Amino acid sequence: MDFRTPSHLVPILERIRSFVDSELIPLEPLFLLGDFDALWPVLEEKRAMVKAERLWAPQLPTEFGGTGLSLLDFAFISLELGRSVLGHYVFNCQAPDVGNMELLHQFGSDEQKERYLKPLAAGEIRSCFSMTEPEFAGSNPVYMATTAVKDGDDYVINGHKWFSTAAEGAAFTVVMAVTDPDASRYRRASQIIVPLDTPGFRIVCNTPVMGDRGSGWASHAEVMFEDCRVPQSNIIGEEGAGFAMAQERLGPGRIHHAMRWIGICERALELTCRHAVGRRLSSNQFLADQQTIQNWIAESRAEIDAARWMVLNAAWLIDTEGAYAARVEISTIKFFVANVLQRVLDRAIQVHGGLGVTDYTPLAFWFRHERAARIYDGADEVHKRVLARRILKPYREA
Numbered sequence: 001m002d003f004r005t006p007s008h009l010v011p012i013l014e015r016i017r018s019f020v021d022s023e024l025i026p027l028e029p030l031f032l033l034g035d036f037d038a039l040w041p042v043l044e045e046k047r048a049m050v051k052a053e054r055l056w057a058p059q060l061p062t063e064f065g066g067t068g069l070s071l072l073d074f075a076f077i078s079l080e081l082g083r084s085v086l087g088h089y090v091f092n093c094q095a096p097d098v099g100n101m102e103l104l105h106q107f108g109s110d111e112q113k114e115r116y117l118k119p120l121a122a123g124e125i126r127s128c129f130s131m132t133e134p135e136f137a138g139s140n141p142v143y144m145a146t147t148a149v150k151d152g153d154d155y156v157i158n159g160h161k162w163f164s165t166a167a168e169g170a171a172f173t174v175v176m177a178v179t180d181p182d183a184s185r186y187r188r189a190s191q192i193i194v195p196l197d198t199p200g201f202r203i204v205c206n207t208p209v210m211g212d213r214g215s216g217w218a219s220h221a222e223v224m225f226e227d228c229r230v231p232q233s234n235i236i237g238e239e240g241a242g243f244a245m246a247q248e249r250l251g252p253g254r255i256h257h258a259m260r261w262i263g264i265c266e267r268a269l270e271l272t273c274r275h276a277v278g279r280r281l282s283s284n285q286f287l288a289d290q291q292t293i294q295n296w297i298a299e300s301r302a303e304i305d306a307a308r309w310m311v312l313n314a315a316w317l318i319d320t321e322g323a324y325a326a327r328v329e330i331s332t333i334k335f336f337v338a339n340v341l342q343r344v345l346d347r348a349i350q351v352h353g354g355l356g357v358t359d360y361t362p363l364a365f366w367f368r369h370e371r372a373a374r375i376y377d378g379a380d381e382v383h384k385r386v387l388a389r390r391i392l393k394p395y396r397e398a
């Protein structure tokens with residue numbers, strides 16, 4: 001907590017922190033050591049507890065069972081949840097479901113809200129998002145081969161996607177597909193709901209990431225759409241609006257990710273400090289007495305604080321002026337915080353020595369899986385370009 005934490009949030013954040021510490025962190029070894037069969041039923045119990053506590057789906061309006069808080073409020077919550085590898089899932093605000101919920105809430109038809117958003121918001125089903133293709137550079141969001149062709153009352157979808165996070169066990173995906181190849185670049189594609197039991201849809205495999213194929217919501221699937229037929233009413237928003245909606249989705253999505261990463265950094269620093277003061281180098285010397293270790297702790301603290309203010313500022317800007325007005329701030333936090341995360345985790349692992357690379361702490365898991373933070377939702381270089389263009393603009397115009 002600090003002086004900028006809105007006062008109405010303080011009791012909520014304290015309850016969430018206490019829940020994460022007492023209910024979720026003790027379960028982490030099951031997750032980290034891959035005992036998923038034992039873990040999933042316990043997580044369902046924890047999810048029921050979160051619902052009973054009325055802390056469920058904090059990003060959603062109350063009509064869909066959420067808390068009705070602003071994006072800025074949710075940013076504070078996301079930080080608390082990020083301290084555990086299980087936080088976002090247990091509170092039903094994990095990616096990519098959180099993005100799909102926001103998308104359906106903002107652009108879905110009444111029928112889509114009833115059929116897909118309601119059960120998603122209730123945590124009865126999960127979903128995924130299929131945009132990136134192995135054969136095309138995902139950094140160019142308007143460049144793809146997947147097509148959705150109208151046939152009678154249906155769309156017939158053909159394409160090859162990968163990194164559909166959480167496809168295993170999901171009920172539906174939102175696929176980005178070209179609906180009008182002749183339209184202007186930004187109007188070619190649409191977003192369409194495809195239930196995963198639709199004939200023609202198949203999961204090829206869970207893509208191995210840093211030696212880990214994952215499971216359930218913690219996995220990234222390669223998928224195929226082969227003459228996959230869905231009703232035209234499954235389109236979200238209007239035809240050709242796929243790119244514009246993806247931009248709308250990614251603005252708040254980057255706040256969610258960035259605050260989750262800051263939560264990870266906070267936990268990594270907590271673990272670092274606890275280890276440094278407890279680890280003896282000799283009978284009268286501890287790791288925490290070494291200046292190098294103190295430097296790392298100070299550097300991590302300063303970088304985390306800087307990152308947090310930047311993200312809160314971007315969240316406030318989205319709340320007050322919209323995602324478009326905040327696009328440069330969103331790009332800035334995306335690459336800045338992802339790199340702070342890498343450095344803080346790296347220092348934390350180094351302080352832990354051999355223990356740091358084991359799965360007896362969450363550090364190695366985060367180090368493996370959050371390397372991707374500098375790639376997904378736009379690689380560092382793409383976001384740096386956005387910021388550099390704004391900085392250079394007045395010089396070019398002078």
Ligand SMILES: Cc1cc2nc3c(=O)[nH]c(=O)nc-3n(C[C@H](O)[C@H](O)[C@H](O)COP(=O)(O)OP(=O)(O)OC[C@H]3O[C@@H](n4cnc5c(N)ncnc54)[C@H](O)[C@@H]3O)c2cc1C
Nearest residue numbers: 129130131132137138139163164165372375376377379381
């Ligand atoms: C763990 C993980 C989860 C993901 N989840 C999903 C998901 O749920 N759904 C989904 O659809 N996708 C998902 N993705 C895909 C992700 O969005 C893409 O990987 C990302 O957009 C980059 O696309 P690419 O991998 O094709 O890299 P490319 O576009 O081929 O880029 C490769 C590299 O080139 C460099 N580069 C790219 N453009 C520029 C430029 N303009 N200037 C300078 N350098 C540049 C960058 O260093 C970049 O890393 C996920 C990816 C990962 C790793």
